[in-house]
Amino acid sequence: MYTQTRTEIIGKATLRAMITIRELAKASGFSPTTISLVMNKSPAGQHIPAKTKESIRNWARKLGYYPNQFARSLRSSRSGSIAVIVPDVSDPYCAQVLLGVDKALYRSAYLPLLVDIQNSRARFRKYISTLFERRIEGVIAVANSLQLQTEMLDIFANNRIPVAAIGRESSDARINSVSVDNEAGARLAISHLFELGHRRIAFIRGPKAVIDSAHRWLGIVEFAKEVSLPLDSALITQLKDTASSSEGGFEAMMRLLRGGTPFSAVMAFDDMTAFGAIQALTQAGLKVPEQCSVVGFDDIAAAAHFNPPLTTIGQSMEELGKIGVSIFLQAREAQHGRGPGVRPIHRMVEPVLAVRASTARV
């Protein structure tokens, strides 16, 4: 094959191995301009005969011509890349969001640059220059965890790069966001338990610093008031760590059990917490859901496969990701259109109750 012969040159050869538009021009007999017009389906080239177009495309395929994106970006001032920042790729929540982002971006002209900051501020900072050097046109950040605070995203907004924060409402007005309606989700969860006849319900609240915790708690308090359900402070505990984890859930449940106040159901901050809580219950000889119902939040992939399959509040992370992309595209459109008059976009997705086998009638 042609390209293979050319790669015999060693050293810096890697990129040179590809054929250039001028070489393609020479080989095909057309000029670089014509080729460019054809390859990009430019409006300016609409009067080029179909025969010519056909011929050029054939030559391109035959010689393996792939236009150099760097030259293109340099000329056009468009990088076609967008940063997707996640606190931790191996976290199932992030993974699901990523899936949605990817699906949505796939149809667009943008390529995602995945930045996994692994819960480290230092890593985040080190990536910033890389992203600027690559001239990213936007940022989509999964900001559900503590580690990726929206303030950190200010640097992008300062440089007029549109930012979409996923999973947490931003305090900065210039930062767009999508998140689940935490309050509504919490209501769904507690009302599910309430309808099953549970009256003595325990709560494992999320870390204080996570804004979602507060919103979810608000939903609980309001629902409780409406149906006159008393909230016993002996049945309320809080995750200690900054991040949620199965271990945290385990410990929280141990505290509740040691407390001695009886309860027939638990509402956990999220699924990981619920997993830990169920393990603690099982270990204490209590069967779920027969002796204690458990409900989680998030509906991560593992929830459905857990033993027992977990009843939880789904928030379609995939949807969050897709909306994140659409927000970016919209923001970018607005930026191009009128410049300054861009309003921040905030959207919420509706939570859904996924009833599985970890909850039962009293």
Add this chain to the structure above:
Amino acid sequence: MYTQTRTEIIGKATLRAMITIRELAKASGFSPTTISLVMNKSPAGQHIPAKTKESIRNWARKLGYYPNQFARSLRSSRSGSIAVIVPDVSDPYCAQVLLGVDKALYRSAYLPLLVDIQNSRARFRKYISTLFERRIEGVIAVANSLQLQTEMLDIFANNRIPVAAIGRESSDARINSVSVDNEAGARLAISHLFELGHRRIAFIRGPKAVIDSAHRWLGIVEFAKEVSLPLDSALITQLKDTASSSEGGFEAMMRLLRGGTPFSAVMAFDDMTAFGAIQALTQAGLKVPEQCSVVGFDDIAAAAHFNPPLTTIGQSMEELGKIGVSIFLQAREAQHGRGPGVRPIHRMVEPVLAVRASTARV
């Protein structure tokens, strides 16, 4: 701030917003050459006075100068990007490998371009041109699943782009690979059960088309022969789908239970399969591990959080990822050094037995 003022221009402004080396030259009073030498710490610039260097770096920081990577790549013929291809980002196995890849790549000069082919050949094909256009210098592919066959990676090898396949040995000699020692892993699993006193062991084998299945089975057969353990064909079943899943495990276990042949332990193809099997056992009223021990393979994150926590064979996906990167770096080094005489690299990681609560003495 300077950069902000400049961005008032609308339209194509996004990339223009950044300052160029010439503007920095004008502002600082030094020439582009000097600046380039300083910013890149070029050997040629070793005699530039510290004072000048200092001054240039200060100006750069003050004006927010980030060298344009496109211009740089165009000039230097080095893209600094490498494709990381995964069958499915939301799969926990992939996620863990990705973590390792990312950690290893972070210290290198390369930026990963994540390609999630979502188990679709069509998506894969569509990405190929994007990757060539961006002039990737290498490919790291998680090839554990059926969906990403090593043959698909040939197109890169054909273009002299080093490829490292993770999770599956490649048949093509030009494709480097790292995988777990499946045979040794299977031995670990069965000998663990054997030592716990199990003699009637059931097996849920992996899909036929997955090469790992065969390797694991080989380990089983050899071990059985050594200790004269009879393998009862009534206790051997196989996943039907092309991919492994919790559902597949559930069905396989139902088949085994319906078969009526008694057994005290099951070895599942992988963790997801084990999850499904445990659910089936639980549903049938059998307690794990009291009435039936279960062992998985992979040690995905959820295994430790499962109920009961799953005994399984760990294969440090993170390690696989890191090795994948080191193989790429090595391959690239070799390519630069001597050109043709590059030997394919194949490495294996040792599996480890993670004993948790899903297995017990008979």
Add this chain to the structure above:
DNA sequence: TTGTAAGCGTTATCAT
């Protein structure tokens, strides 16, 4: 020690 100028591959503008 620092500056000048050419060229990387593409595309937009202007000619033909």
Add this chain to the structure above:
DNA sequence: ATGATAACGCTTACAA
């Protein structure tokens, strides 16, 4: 309908 030419921002001989 197609072609010549300049410019995008950077690096690197080579010149001063």
